[in-house]
Amino acid sequence: MGQTLTEKILDDHLVEGELETGEEIGIEIDQVLTQDTTGTLVWLQFEALGLDEVQTELAAQYCDHQTYQFDFKNTDDHRFLRSAAGTFGAHFSRPGNGICHQVHKEHFAAPGKTLLGSDSHTPTPGGLGQLAIGSGGLDVAVAMGGGPYYIEMPEVVNVRLEGELPEWATAKDVILEMLRKLSVKGGVGKIFEYTGPGVETLSVPERTTITNMGTELGATSSLFPTDERTEEFLSRLDREDVHVDLQPDDDAEYDDEVVIDLSELEPLIATPSMPDNVVPVREVAGTDVEQVIIGSCTNGAYEDILPSAKMLEGRQIDRKTEMIVAPGSKQASEMLAREGWTAEMMAAGVNFSEATCGACIGIGHVPASDSVSLRTFNRNFEGRSGIEDDSVYLCSPEVATAAALKGEIVDPRDLADDLGDLDAPGLEMPDEYDGSTTDLIAPDEAVDDGLVKGPNIGDVPLKDALEADLEGPALLKMDDNITTDHIIPATQDILMYRSNIPKLSEFTLSRVDESFAQRALDTDGGFLVAGENYGQGSSREHAALCPMYLGIEGVLAQSFARIHKANLFNFGLLPLSIDEADYQQIEQGDDIEIVDDVDEAVRSGQEEFTVRVNGDWELTATLDASEREREILADGGKLPHTRKQYDAG
Ligand code: F3S
Structure with missing residues (x-):
């Protein structure tokens, strides 16, 4: 019997157990990532393991969640993380360089490799064929020390994509449709593997929007095969050497199947306060909108912001609506600035934020009371925006930008009809990704002399072995x-x-x-x-x-x-x-x-x-x-x- 792509990658990394659904398996981890709110404990635990050096092929420490450093304890945490990365052999991404999943995709994600991360959206690089899983920090510390990662073998579900997206429908609508069909519990204990003729119609950034938000389905991971588009994407990053062709066998057997016809999708939106409260945008059209934010690890890429910039060119956002763009990485930010798009968006009334998670976890840009905020993020749980009775909708950058232009929720197809000269921006890839890399410090460029612990950073306590009494x-x-x-x-x-x-x-x-x-x-x-x-x-x-x-x-x-x-x-x-x-x-x-x-x-x-x-x-x-x-x-x-x-x- 043939293998699914998930089984092929797991088989390559299997160190314990058998690939039978529900059985515990141990797998070897090639890469790990951590972020600033989980990373401090990960490194303290790694130190407590008594190891001198990271044992995985690659480890990366990002500073993305609390980049505003509103207390010296945050800044001390970032300094400690930099010193730990340098001491133990991990790459360090400085505060403001971007959100872990976006920066990892740009610099390190590699098809066929396993990635374990202490962040729930770690599965993002599944869009380019990497099997990536989110976990607790101690599991990450142990994996960095060379230990296996143990999970119950998930069910593998075939998500067969047919057709091609019509104008104004986007990758965000694909994953919102999955959430509408399956709910936030629909993916528990499962890996979603995307197949079918629709796959080749999607670019890698579109695929990673889908795999990122597979987390909202409760999935263990989500995975795309690789193809010419993957190779092309990697070559634009100057990383074509990591490309490998990855496909499931023709006779692979899946535990379940979901079919999505891309050509039937229309702009969708998740209404408050759960990512699976999904309806067509036209059903909530006319709702007043006071805030629009484009960014996050789901839709913060250059390719996500460019359509918005094109829609805003020569136009003004509505006077009662604030629009904020928080790019997913400094590289995306820098490219948009060099190409003049940042100025176009600013002229339209947009405020730019540094590349950070920020508003996604209620740090900054808290909505006004009793108001609607449209965001391109992945979660809208009640209170997550920083105010108890919030009203947060999740949508694509195109739908968010249309709302900023009109001051209310509007189906972008109707806005285009009204305006007469608003074309669907579609997807445009850059010839190359050419942001500076000064904010990424490689292990051999360490700047600290050993671990630097501020007064708020202590050791991880260790427990003695059990005794008889x-x-x-x-x-x-x-x-x-x-x-x-x-x-x-x-x-x-x-x-x-x-x-x-x-x-x-x-x-x-x-x-x-x-x-x-x-x-x-x-x-x-x-x-x-x-x-x-x-x-x-x-x-x-x-x-x-x-x-x-x-x-x-x-x-x-x-x-x-x-x-x-x-x-x-x-x-x-x-x-x-x-x-x-x-x-x-x-x-x-x-x-x-x-x-x-x-x-x-x-x-x-x-x-x-x-x-x-x-x-x-x-x-x-x-x-x-x-x-x-x-x-x-x-x-x-x-x-x-x-x-x-x-x-x-
Ligand atoms: Fe950050 Fe929100 Fe993603 S907290 S990692 S942007 S889900």
Whole structure:
């Protein structure tokens, strides 16, 4: 039986397991990327692994999320990241040089290679045949150290593209149509592989808009085959040497199929506040628009901004609408400036931002209250723009620009009819990409003498291996559905301590019990007790790392959220399931003692543990863990476990 393109790339990189849907596989990682809000912890963890040098073919550190440096702690983070990249052998992209996915596409993305990144839109270079996956920071640190990355083999879905896009329909409409059809949960546990005659009608920047926003489908990754257009794109970047022809076999078998006829697409828009609330633009035409932003890792490329510039040439945007352009990279910015397009857009009333994520995560350009903002971004979750009751729509640059010209949402086809002289800009590729590269510092150009840590940057705490005896007080008893936000709040004033674990730990579970962190330190640890679904929410590693720093040994809960449970293993905390009657009977402050030889029991695969409470009654708790998770847990977490593996050679 033939292979899908996904299977071919995974097969080339497989170090453990078999390519059977749902089975755990370990793959070798060729490239890694990190950004500024996740990168500090990645490097601190890499340092804690005790390695001198990045082991992957390539690593790149970007500074894109918090480039405005509104506090010295941000600037210190950027300086630390530069010094870490130089010390350990990664490329460093300076603040303002651009958004990680755009800059990576321009300089490093390579067909057939694997890429792991500590950012959810890492799959972007799937548009040029790279198998790219987003993950937690510790996985990235371990991959940089040469360790495999483990995932469950996803389903591979064939997305067959037929026909060709009509005028005014764009790549953004392709992925919005996917979201309309499949919803934000439609891609969980899946890789979308694009095939069919429609593929060759799309340029690489169009393909990467689609693969970028595959993340909003919940997909593990999205992938295009390579062809002459890929080779041509790489040669314009002066990187044709990395091109390889990649196609699925003719008789490849997919787990599922979706067909999209490009010729039937029309301009679409995601209405507030979910990327899958997709309707044709004409259905919401006439809605007043106060703000329009073009940019982000989805639509911030030169090829995304040029159509907007052409539409604005010789025209003025509406007086009550603000329009901001935040290019995805400085290279795109520089090319538009050299060609005179920046001046044209400014004359039309546009404000330019530095190349940054910024507004995409509510840093700058927060919309006015009770107003509509049209953005070319990938997410419009409620409150993400920086104001609680926001009203953010997601669309193509063409639809956003049409709205800026009219001051209200308008189907660009209708605007063209009204104006009479507005042509569909279509897609134009530059002859070559020729921005300066002074903002990219290669590993052999390091400018710092070793790691530079400001006062807010500490070390990553490490846990000792499990011992035979484990006991301590039930320090906190919680209800059902405790979220990672309850464990470590994500507000700006707290998250600026993400590289300072002792300080950040002071806020652990403060939303549940303000005195918790101090009590945990005073008693030198103990246990947490919780009801159902403990740790739901995000993949935030700090929600396991900070309790570990405070000395917490384990969590006794009725059930755990999947990702948080994985993080508990990664940081060496014992996740034990208990039944409801026992949960009801345990009181905060009770003495908890695990009767079994804990180290021995965990390593040997024992599932049931006897827990003695206050020395006078016992309950049975369950440990549900794979062999690999048990080894990690027993060694004190993934960092000490990986270190031990390195030491063993
Ligand atoms: Fe940045 Fe928003 Fe993309 S935060 S990486 S532009 S999703």
